[in-house]
Structures are given as C-alpha cells and as structure tokens.
Amino acid sequence: MSQQKITADVLVCGAGPSGFAAACSASRMGANVLLVEKYGFPGGAASACLVNPFMISKMNGQDLVRGIFSELIQKLAEKNACKEGSLFDQPHIVFDPEVLKFIMMQMLEQDKVKLLLHSTVVGSIMKGTEIKGVVINGKSGDQQIFAKVVIDATGDGDVAFLSGCGFEKGRKGDGLCQPMTIMFRIGGVDVDKMPAREEINRLYSEKKAHGDIRSPRENFLWFETTRKDEIHVNSTRVPKVDGTDVFDLTKAEIEGRKQVQSIFDFLKGDISGFENSFISYVAPQIGVRETRRITGEYVLNEDDVVEGRKFDDPVAKCNYPIDIHSPEGNSTTFKKLGPGIHYEIPYRCMVPKKVDSLIVTGRAISSTHEALSSARVMPTCVALGQAAGIAAAIAIRKHIQPRKIDYNDLRKDLNDQEAGMR
Numbered sequence: 011m012s013q014q015k016i017t018a019d020v021l022v023c024g025a026g027p028s029g030f031a032a033a034c035s036a037s038r039m040g041a042n043v044l045l046v047e048k049y050g051f052p053g054g055a056a057s058a059c060l061v062n063p064f065m066i067s068k069m070n071g072q073d074l075v076r077g078i079f080s081e082l083i084q085k086l087a088e089k090n091a092c093k094e095g096s097l098f099d100q101p102h103i104v105f106d107p108e109v110l111k112f113i114m115m116q117m118l119e120q121d122k123v124k125l126l127l128h129s130t131v132v133g134s135i136m137k138g139t140e141i142k143g144v145v146i147n148g149k150s151g152d153q154q155i156f157a158k159v160v161i162d163a164t165g166d167g168d169v170a171f172l173s174g175c176g177f178e179k180g181r182k183g184d185g186l187c188q189p190m191t192i193m194f195r196i197g198g199v200d201v202d203k204m205p206a207r208e209e210i211n212r213l214y215s216e217k218k219a220h221g222d223i224r225s226p227r228e229n230f231l232w233f234e235t236t237r238k239d240e241i242h243v244n245s246t247r248v249p250k251v252d253g254t255d256v257f258d259l260t261k262a263e264i265e266g267r268k269q270v271q272s273i274f275d276f277l278k279g280d281i282s283g284f285e286n287s288f289i290s291y292v293a294p295q296i297g298v299r300e301t302r303r304i305t306g307e308y309v310l311n312e313d314d315v316v317e318g319r320k321f322d323d324p325v326a327k328c329n330y331p332i333d334i335h336s337p338e339g340n341s342t343t344f345k346k347l348g349p350g351i352h353y354e355i356p357y358r359c360m361v362p363k364k365v366d367s368l369i370v371t372g373r374a375i376s377s378t379h380e381a382l383s384s385a386r387v388m389p390t391c392v393a394l395g396q397a398a399g400i401a402a403a404i405a406i407r408k409h410i411q412p413r414k415i416d417y418n419d420l421r422k423d424l425n426d427q428e429a430g431m432r
C-alpha cells in the first residue's frame with residue numbers, strides 16, 4: 011500500500027448497521043469521514059451473517075427507531091425488498107440482504123463517505139490514553155490511518171480492546187457468551203404445503219430425541235423471506251465458543267455447517283412442502299451474538315430494560331424483549347417488556363471510561379449480558395450509530411472530547427436528522 015498519510019476527521023471502523031449509520035450521520039454533519047471494513051461490502055451481520063429480520067420497536071403504532079433506519083426501510087420498500095410481519099407478537103421486517111448491500115453502498119456514496127474495504131483494524135495508535143488512529147491490515151500490507159475521533163463499530167469492540175479499554179465478555183460467573191448461529195435459506199419450498207409450526211416442532215423434537223438433529227436448539231425457528239418459495243432458518247447453535255478467538259471461530263464454522271446439513275436433511279426427508287427444496291444460501295460467516303462489551307461511562311442493565319428506564323442523555327429507544335439464547339445452547343429466555351413500556355439507551359454507554367477520542371457503538375456498547383440481549387437488535391444498532399456519528403462531529407466542531415459534549419447539542423442534531431429523540 012502507498013505510504014501516504016491517510017487522515018480523516020472521523021474514522022469509523024466496521025460497516026455493519028451501526029458503523030454504516032455512524033458514517034452517514036457524521037458526514038451529514040460536514041465531517042470528512044472514512045469508513046473501514048474487513049469485508050468487501052457493508053451490512054455487517056445483516057449481510058455477512060445473513061441475519062434477518064429487523065426486530066423493530068413500535069409503540070402505539072409508531073416506530074421507536076427513525077432517522078437513517080427509516081430511510082433504509084423506505085428505500086428497501088421502493089425496491090419491493092422488504093415486508094412487515096410478526097412472530098410470537100414481536101413485529102419485524104424481513105428484507106433482501108443483497109438489496110440492502112446496494113442501498114447501503116448508494117447511501118454512503120450519496121453522503122460522500124469514503125469507503126475502504128478489505129481492511130481489518132489490527133492495531134491502535136495511542137498517545138497516552140487518547141486514540142490518534144488505527145493500523146489496518148489487508149492485501150497491501152499494514153497502513154496507518156489518523157483521525158480526530160475514532161468510532162469503533164466492529165461489533166466486537168476490537169478498536170476499544172486494542173486501545174486498552176476495559177471490557178466484559180459473557181455472563182457473570184463463567185463468562186460464557188450467547189451461542190453462535192449460522193443462518194441459511196432454503197429455496198424451492200412449497201410454503202402452502204408446510205404443516206403448522208407446532209407440528210414441525212413436534213417432529214423436530216422426535217427427531218432430536220433420536221439424535222438425528224445436530225443442533226442443541228430446543229425448537230425449529232424459521233422466518234418468511236421476501237420470496238414466495240423460500241424460508242430463512244435460524245436454528246443452528248454452537249455454544250461455548252468465543253467470537254474473538256480464531257480457533258473457536260473455525261470450530262464453530264465447521265460445526266455450524268454440519269448442523270445446517272442435518273436440519274435440512276430433516277426438513278427434506280420428513281416435512282411436506284420440502285420435497286423439491288434445496289439449500290439456496292448459507293451465510294458467509296457464522297453469526298456471533300455476543301463478545302466484548304466495553305466498560306463505559308454508564309453500564310446499561312436488565313432493570314433499565316425491563317423497567318423502561320429513561321435517561322437525561324438518550325440516544326436510542328427500544329422495547330425489544332430480553333432475548334437470551336442460553337450459553338449452553340438448549341433453551342431461550344424471552345422476557346417481554348410490559349405493555350406500553352420502552353427504555354432508552356444513554357449516550358454514556360458509548361463513551362469508554364478510559365480512552366479518549368473514541369466512541370463505541372453497536373453491539374459492543376457498555377451493557378450487561380442481559381441488557382445487551384435486548385439492545386443488540388439491528389434497528390437499535392442503527393440508532394446508536396447515527397448518534398455516535400453526530401457526537402463525533404460535534405466533538406470535533408467544538409474541539410472537545412466526545413465525553414464532554416453537551417447533550418442538548420446532540421439532541422438538536424439528532425432531531426435535525428429526524429432520529430426522533432425529542
């Protein structure tokens with residue numbers, strides 16, 4: 011790689027739902043933004059891990075997450091690439107992941123975000139406790155990038171970790187994280203011939219009792235897609251693995267694909283509607299639900315979520331349930347919030363305690379294992395990202411640290427960007 015000095019006002023690391031939104035919002039504030047991503051496309055878990063659908067938060071028919079997330083949905087709808095639905099009384103939006111990639115690329119281009127793909131952040135450049143930039147690695151070798159504010163949107167808190175920020179991983183006691191899941195799709199399904207969910211699950215349990223299903227998951231979970239003859243399967247589970255360890259990730263990818271095959275064999279062999287079906291797509295990467303959660307100025311906890319706590323510095327609103335896929339892999343805790351209850355996530359959850367000039371957004375925010383099981387859903391990560399980008403731009407404009415910004419400034423710009431934080 012050429013050794014010219016690469017600089018940006020705001021450097022966003024990771025182009026998942028959160029980093030994508032952070033890059034767009036910072037750029038809309040007039041900042042010079044560089045977005046660095048290890049894959050060849052944006053979308054993060056929504057594209058690379060085939061995670062679907064968007065678990066949305068609605069209150070009295072109104073969306074709790076607006077702004078850039080609403081823009082994405084509108085653009086998907088214009089292309090007939092999304093559909094509202096609900097399962098177990100939880101509203102969601104299924105979407106076409108390929109169209110999502112195009113739309114994200116288009117929005118980044120329109121917002122004049124510079125994009126650097128195939129580049130993995132492998133180091134941080136520090137001056138004392140302040141991050142000055144990162145080191146990326148790719149086909150062209152190592153390269154330094156300097157920025158006034160860095161946003162860690164890697165999902166795993168990679169930049170925060172490399173900068174010496176404190177973090178927690180997994181649940182209290184044994185540190186185990188939620189299991190990983192490799193998502194896949196089955197095409198050629200005669201959906202009208204499929205038995206009811208209860209019947210499929212009865213047969214699934216029977217088969218599992220005979221040891222014929224490899225996944226430890228207690229039931230078979232599937233969603234519709236935007237295509238008539240296709241289903242989306244979220245039923246594999248690889249427990250007791252660490253998403254920040256390449257040896258564990260390798261083990262999980264291998265085991266995950268074996269589970270895909272065994273679940274597909276069950277459906278094709280035992281369930282009507284699957285006679286002519288085929289595996290149409292397996293996610294390029296296994297989905298990692300949980301890894302590092304940084305130690306920030308505030309730690310969002312389970313009581314905040316279930317009691318619908320409000321804060322002086324809210325940046326996102328959510329009412330998605332506590333949804334913990336047990337770290338053992340064989341059960342799910344799904345605790346709904348009471349009727350009419352939603353909680354807020356304070357800006358302080360994105361501000362690391364020890365590192366300056368760094369904002370952490372998305373899945374790695376400062377929270378407990380339990381609170382993250384709700385806050386991690388993609389629309390909320392988009393909302394957090396939008397706020398992170400704005401906060402970074404404000405800090406630069408005012409020549410202050412992100413932890414020192416005035417929330418009133420953040421709220422004003424969030425509302426100017428129609429993020430609904432009034």
Ligand SMILES: Cc1cc2nc3c(=O)[nH]c(=O)nc-3n(C[C@H](O)[C@H](O)[C@H](O)COP(=O)(O)OP(=O)(O)OC[C@H]3O[C@@H](n4cnc5c(N)ncnc54)[C@H](O)[C@@H]3O)c2cc1C
Binds near residue numbers: 299300372386
């Ligand atoms: C199996 C599974 C099922 C889920 N189900 C749902 C669901 O049904 N609905 C829902 O709304 N949410 C669901 N989620 C949650 C949701 O997908 C994630 O929490 C969300 O995508 C997190 O967004 P993010 O932007 O923080 O991180 P990610 O989506 O993980 O994006 C991070 C991005 O950073 C990049 N990156 C990582 N490390 C580096 C690095 N060192 N250098 C450069 N780039 C890097 C990655 O390639 C990626 O593009 C699920 C998650 C999983 C794993």
